[in-house]
Amino acid sequence: MNKTAHVFWLVLKELTSLRHDRVLLLFLVYAFSVAIYMPAAGSVIGVHHASVAIVDEDRSYLSRQVSAALLPPEFQHPVLLPYDQLDAAMDTGRYTFIIDVPPHFQTDLNAGRGPTLQINVDATAMSQAFMGAGYIARIFEKELENYRSRGHDTLTPPIKLVTHSLFNPNLNGGWFLAVIQIVNNITIMAIVLTGTALLREREHGTLDHLLVMPLTPFEIMLSKIGSNALVVVGCTGLSLEGVVRYALGVPLTGSMTLFLCATATYLFAANSLGIFLATLARSTPQFGLLAIPVIIPMLLLSGGSTPLESMPVWLQWAMQLSPSTHFVSLSSAILFRDAGLDLVWPDLLALAAIGSIFFGFTLLRFRSSLAS
Structure with missing residues (x-):
């Protein structure tokens, strides 16, 4: 009973200390609000709102159909451009894509002469240029197939593939990025808050006061983990509801309770x-230098930024020892696919096992550092 009371009062002490630390509080608010909303709202993984101009030298039915096939939100409405302004428009970067439809394009196509349609791409807009060129090629291929099937060519493909997106039908990358940002910020705050709290007590002499009290290293360490968990779990729940679900409009279908657990x-x-x-570490700056090479691999190699399947096999096995790998898998399964405990229990068990090993090893180190 005394140990439980000791941990309870130590947790209150940690929360009180955090309440008076305005810098950490501002960082906490920023990490679970602005740092979630801005990357998710501003992320453009595919082609979005790309500028297009068309030099229509044919002025036929087919050239108008090709122009009308480029639709928002991937592309802006195409702008008709005179032929003599093509080079100047490309040099000034006014348009990402300029499509030149040659004279007699429809006539040559009907005659089977294989006309050439030119797509000029501003490759300095790297995020959209190469993907957009592929989009335009597929769109035009579909339009030409439709044109040929309306009487110019009766051949139809024996199989027609139709794809349906059950979740995220517009394939909005910001939905996935919002949850990954929360997972990444949880990792950062978990390491930073506990580490700085311990170093702050050591630098201010508070840790020496705790040592003369009837407290054990286990109670001190458990209180720091418990107080940080309360703060981060609370901020995570508010961020999911206020920023991800309400501000970004992401339909989180899974169990919020299971995810917070x-x-x-x-x-x-x-x-x-x-x-x-x-x-x-012996100081806060030294702790920051130690934390950077630990946090960055946990964020980049956990499967949130790059799929584990695309990594070398030895690295896939090595990252199974990182708790962030299992947490990313859990987050996607619960929040996006509505997975229950019967599906995610292996990752939960792995998290608990890795956490127990980390806790035991850290407790040994913590005791030796207090004794020295």
Whole structure:
């Protein structure tokens, strides 16, 4: 009973200390609001609102159909451009794509002479240029097939593939990015908050006061993990509801309770790692230098930024030892695919096991650092 009371009052002490730290509070608010909304709202993974101009030297039915096939939101409405302004428009970067339809294009196509349609691409707009050229090629191929099927060519493909997107029908990359940003920020805050809290107490002499009290290293460490988990889990729930669901309009179909429980389990491991790094550092700047090479691989190699399947096999196995890998898998399964406990329990079990190992190893290091 005394141990539970000790942990409870230590948790209150940690929360009070955080309440008076305005810099960390501002960073916490920013991490779960602006840092979630801006990347997700401004992310453009595919072609979006690309500028297009058409030099129509044919002025036929087919050239008008080709122009009308380029529709928002991928492309802006095509602008008719005189032929003598083509080079100047490309040099000034007014349009990402300029399509030149040659004279007698429809007539030559009907006669089977294989006319050439030119697509000029401004490759300096790298994020959209190469993908957009492929989009335009597929759109024009479809329009030409439709044109030929309306009497000029009776051949039809034996199989017609129709794709339906059950979730995220517009393939909006910002929906996925919003959840990944929350997962990444949870990792950052878990390591930073616990590590800086321990170093702040060491620098201010508060840790020496705790050592003369009837407290054990286990209670001190558990209180820091518990207080951080309360703060981060609470901020995560508010961010999911206020920023992701309401501001960004992402339809989160999974169980919020299950996800927050998985977050608490993940924080058990990540907070232990933060305390371990703090025991190695002697100052806050040194802790920051130690945290960077730990946090960055956890963010980049966990499967959120790059699929695990595209990594070398040895790296895939190595990243199974990182709790962030299992947490990313859990987050996508629960929030996007409405997976229940019966499906995600292996990742939860892996998180709990990795967290227990981290906690035990960190506790040994924490005890030795207090004794020295």
